Amino acid sequence: MTAQVNLKVNLGGIEMKNPVTVASGTFGGPEYAPYVDLNRLGAVVVKGTTLEPRQGNPTPRIWETPAGILNCIGLMNPGVEVFLHEHLPFYRQYDVPVIVNIAGNTVEEYGLLAEKLNVEGVAGLEVNISCPNVKKGGMAFGTDPAMVREVVAAVRAATPKPVIVKLSPNVTDIVAIAEAAATAGADALSLINTLLGMAIDIRTRRPALGNVMGGLSGPAIKPVAVRCVWQVAQAVDLPIVGMGGIMTAADALEFILAGATAVAVGTANFVNPRATLDIIEGLEAYCREEGITDIKELIGAAWK
Amino acid sequence: MYLEKGKVRAREERGCGYYWLEIESPAVAAAAVPGQFVHVRVGEKESMDPLLRRPISLARIEREKGRIGLLYRVVGRGTKLLSSVCEGAELDLMGPLGRGFTLVEKGKRVAVIGGGIGAAPLFPLVAELVDRGAEVKFFLGAANHSHLQALQPEKMIRGGELVLATDDGSAGFAGRVTDLVRQEIGPFRPDFFYACGPVPMLRAVQQLMAELSVPGELSLEERMGCGVGACLACVCKVRTAEAPFTYRKVCSDGPVFPAGEVLLD
Numbered sequence: 001m002t003a004q005v006n007l008k009v010n011l012g013g014i015e016m017k018n019p020v021t022v023a024s025g026t027f028g029g030p031e032y033a034p035y036v037d038l039n040r041l042g043a044v045v046v047k048g049t050t051l052e053p054r055q056g057n058p059t060p061r062i063w064e065t066p067a068g069i070l071n072c073i074g075l076m077n078p079g080v081e082v083f084l085h086e087h088l089p090f091y092r093q094y095d096v097p098v099i100v101n102i103a104g105n106t107v108e109e110y111g112l113l114a115e116k117l118n119v120e121g122v123a124g125l126e127v128n129i130s131c132p133n134v135k136k137g138g139m140a141f142g143t144d145p146a147m148v149r150e151v152v153a154a155v156r157a158a159t160p161k162p163v164i165v166k167l168s169p170n171v172t173d174i175v176a177i178a179e180a181a182a183t184a185g186a187d188a189l190s191l192i193n194t195l196l197g198m199a200i201d202i203r204t205r206r207p208a209l210g211n212v213m214g215g216l217s218g219p220a221i222k223p224v225a226v227r228c229v230w231q232v233a234q235a236v237d238l239p240i241v242g243m244g245g246i247m248t249a250a251d252a253l254e255f256i257l258a259g260a261t262a263v264a265v266g267t268a269n270f271v272n273p274r275a276t277l278d279i280i281e282g283l284e285a286y287c288r289e290e291g292i293t294d295i296k297e298l299i300g301a302a303w304k
Numbered sequence: 305m306y307l308e309k310g311k312v313r314a315r316e317e318r319g320c321g322y323y324w325l326e327i328e329s330p331a332v333a334a335a336a337v338p339g340q341f342v343h344v345r346v347g348e349k350e351s352m353d354p355l356l357r358r359p360i361s362l363a364r365i366e367r368e369k370g371r372i373g374l375l376y377r378v379v380g381r382g383t384k385l386l387s388s389v390c391e392g393a394e395l396d397l398m399g400p401l402g403r404g405f406t407l408v409e410k411g412k413r414v415a416v417i418g419g420g421i422g423a424a425p426l427f428p429l430v431a432e433l434v435d436r437g438a439e440v441k442f443f444l445g446a447a448n449h450s451h452l453q454a455l456q457p458e459k460m461i462r463g464g465e466l467v468l469a470t471d472d473g474s475a476g477f478a479g480r481v482t483d484l485v486r487q488e489i490g491p492f493r494p495d496f497f498y499a500c501g502p503v504p505m506l507r508a509v510q511q512l513m514a515e516l517s518v519p520g521e522l523s524l525e526e527r528m529g530c531g532v533g534a535c536l537a538c539v540c541k542v543r544t545a546e547a548p549f550t551y552r553k554v555c556s557d558g559p560v561f562p563a564g565e566v567l568l569d
């Protein structure tokens with residue numbers, strides 16, 4: 001009989017039964033329930049939600065690159081009211097914390113969204129100040145420390161729920177942004193969002209994506225993401241959700257060792273719809289083999 | 305919807321870059337209906353490049369035998385990799401995915417219109433319609449005689465009337481399949497139609513059928529990520545009352561859509 005491994009972590013007030021969640025925009029409960037028992041996930045992070053419905057960008061919205069994808073979905077979503085009335089009830093059938101990713105056009109909109117989502121069944125908010133695919137707001141909020149403070153303070157004032165701030169890698173100094181979010185009252189940080197990129201279709205001789213530029217995700221960005229987690233974890237005393245190219249338990253462990261409390265699986269869901277479950281099992285197996293009884297021992301172990 | 309390791313039981317190179325695979329995949333086969341597709345992982349096991357799965361239509365559905373058939377054309381890296389799998393190999397499949405064709409009632413006359421590799425999802429459709437006692441006329445167009453041979457339409461369907469067209473006139477009607485349809489549709493007077501093929505063909509079919517007030521369905525293609533409706537990459541435009549258009553997901557709202565709703569630009 002081997003000793004039980006404790007996989008539980010606490011993400012800024014959100015109790016997770018294991019460190020594995022999903023990256024916003026890459027996973028839908030109804031879509032993946034045939035492949036994944038949602039009750040087994042540490043948490044579910046839902047698609048970016050805005051105040052009003054959004055149509056998103058013209059196609060093509062996705063383009064494959066070496067070990068990665070570029071996307072320009074453009075925050076297509078039915079708006080917060082539809083989310084509350086039609087989508088949230090689905091998740092409430094499950095015993096899993098639901099984190100809602102929010103995006104506003106203005107500081108006020110972020111506050112309003114947080115207020116509207118202060119309902120039972122929402123475990124916390126992930127504040128997206130880093131989407132590269134929308135004209136207004138999005139990444140613009142996430143690249144200036146003063147703006148970050150304003151947005152995070154507005155959300156903080158509007159909700160008692162845990163606030164996770166999602167950071168963009170498209171900045172010169174990610175630590176400065178992380179510190180701004182922490183000062184303004186964030187309970188946790190998630191990083192990274194996609195890297196701004198583009199590709200050109202040599203057959204049409206035009207940009208490959210409908211919106212010209214898009215966000216790069218997948219294994220191609222993992223080293224950048226691990227570096228960001230490593231820097232931020234040492235500088236800021238907040239729990240981190242690490243993400244960017246996590247395909248396997250070994251990838252997830254790199255993030256945890258760099259300082260992430262939890263990890264989010266994004267693009268990998270498209271490739272292997274069971275990736276989250278494989279990673280949970282892999283983390284447990286690694287702990288067993290290494291004689292680790294509590295996964296929290298591994299958080300930031302690469303620098304501690 | 306299943307995640308299944310399919311076993312390749314037969315593989316055939318059919319010329320012009322077309323390949324045929326017969327795969328033992330009992331869960332997928334048992335649940336599948338014509339018009340649905342599988343999302344296939346291509347390349348070496350656990351390789352991250354190419355990363356995404358490739359959507360391929362079910363070109364044959366054999367529920368009792370637990371087998372499916374895929375007919376595909378090599379157009380890039382993914383389909384090239386898929387063309388090199390051998391008999392006995394395992395394929396990582398997700399499926400059956402998407403909303404298939406609406407099957408008409410017994411006794412109806414239907415026109416089934418395919419262009420090139422777009423014929424793939426129409427083969428099991430024709431089989432099913434014939435089994436249900438519909439009167440089927442299958443209009444199939446291809447670039448030339450060799451492409452038609454690669455599709456092997458006579459072998460793929462058992463029943464229904466097959467009418468062929470080639471762009472260069474090397475077999476059947478000389479010209480586009482839509483011109484052939486226009487010529488023959490009057491006397492046939494279908495109650496319903498189904499079409500799959502390149503966008504210019506779909507546009508011509510959509511217009512012709514609208515003129516004749518024949519309802520029908522189009523099967524569309526779009527670049528995909530997840531294949532299950534989660535990533536919102538694969539959208540197409542459909543008409544709505546409120547806005548100039550709205551986006552629908554080809555992978556989960558389609559790939560089959562009512563012809564009157566789709567906006568092809």
Ligand SMILES: Cc1cc2nc3c(=O)[nH]c(=O)nc-3n(C[C@H](O)[C@H](O)[C@H](O)COP(=O)(O)OP(=O)(O)OC[C@H]3O[C@@H](n4cnc5c(N)ncnc54)[C@H](O)[C@@H]3O)c2cc1C
Nearest residue numbers: 358359360361375376377379380381382383424525526527
């Ligand atoms: C619902 C559906 C059913 C399909 N059924 C068949 C079939 O039965 N037989 C067949 O030969 N082909 C079919 N296709 C098209 C097939 O998916 C593409 O030819 C294939 O993905 C090309 O991949 P590649 O790596 O060879 O080409 P590349 O051009 O190198 O592909 C690069 C990327 O573009 C995507 N892509 C390229 N062309 C298409 C396309 N036409 N549609 C969607 N994505 C594309 C690929 O999936 C990949 O992500 C279908 C497509 C869809 C959406």
Ligand SMILES: Cc1cc2nc3c(=O)[nH]c(=O)nc-3n(C[C@H](O)[C@H](O)[C@H](O)COP(=O)(O)O)c2cc1C
Nearest residue numbers: 023024025048128192193217218244245246266267
């Ligand atoms: C198709 C797609 C849609 C996404 N949508 C969102 C979104 O709505 N909100 C958000 O904060 N991040 C979004 N992201 C970013 C992911 O949540 C994640 O930060 C990023 O993809 C890196 O992780 P990965 O490499 O594991 O995918 C999206 C990513 C992809 C690929």
Ligand code: FES
Nearest residue numbers: 529531533536555
């Ligand atoms: S491919 Fe992801 S929504 Fe259709």
